[in-house]
Amino acid sequence: MRTYRWRPRAFWPLCTLALVVAALPPWAGAPHAQPAAEGAAAARGEYLFHASGGCRCHTDGKNQGAPMAGGRSIKTPFGTLYSTNITPDRETGIGTWSDADFVRAMREGTGPDGRHFFPVFPYTSFTRMTDQDLRDVKAYLFSLKAVSQPNRPPEMSPPFGWRFPLRYWKWLNLEIGVLVADPNRSEEWNRGRYLAEAVAHCGECHTPRNLIGALRPAMLDAGSAEGPEGELAPNITPDRDTGIGTWRERDLVYFLETGIKADGDDVQGLMAEVIDHGYKYMTGADRKAIAVYLQSLPPIRNKVVAKPKPGK
Ligand code: HEC
Incomplete structure (x- = not known):
């Protein structure tokens, strides 16, 4: 794990090196240096993609949608949204995005055209990832x-469907920046x-949200009766x-x-999806690291009870 300590002495020579490399003509390197580097970045990105749960929200599995082409409906208390096309298609996907565009979207929840994304896209967590990891993804x-499939607009009633208030939402609820290691x-x-x-x-699913849909930090991982798709995400603190x-x-x-849960039951719904399409591909060491961290959290007493479904 990086420590993000400011090291001026190491920094300037690195910058100079980066400048020199950037100034070299493209034919100066080994003939296949670039594709090999890209391949390595894509391989690292694939690992992170799985560790993130496999971005299943961006595939409309129910309707046999193409992978990452979006269009999956996601129900929230504020209305229904459709995930977006994140394939490299230049017209309907993110094919024209630069690295900086992508990093900004994940870190600040802002698109290349300046539009604010709804926080159903969990940028409040992705903002903690390093630049390098984001570029690899x-x-x-x-x-x-690349798959050509236009995005569907959200179905939300005003004011929740408006994007401009999201600027204030972010100002209140989004703490931009990479997670700093605890020495x-x-x-x-x-x-x-x-x-x-x-x-x-x-935490995006397992932490309860307040009235404006923001995670309640003091209740980290203490369970949410209304997770995405209205699913109950249990309390996963060590209470x-x-x-x-x-x-x-x-x-x-x-x-x-x-x-498979500690009591031998199979997990269902979104949790089953993020494991099947993502977490299970992590190394054992990484899954253990998550367990060590989760078990170190303060136990929070919070019994999560399912909200009654309308009409029942
Ligand atoms: C997309 C939303 C989502 C994400 C992301 C998510 N979970 Fe879950 N999780 C759920 C839901 C929903 C359930 C309940 C599933 C069920 O009832 O079978 C659940 C169940 C669980 C359970 C079972 C608890 C119990 O008492 O039965 C554990 C443990 C768990 N999640 C841990 C995690 C961990 C650790 C992570 C991150 C590495 C994570 N979850 C990420 C939605 C999510």
């Missing part, structure tokens, strides 16, 4: 097949926190009665690979 997405904790714990809070974005305090570390590691 982009390299992977750009290695996928008092182990490397494993820091890796686990980075994965859980930034990449795998566990013994209302959370997963009775799970052993190895139960969690096994769960993140197989979806």
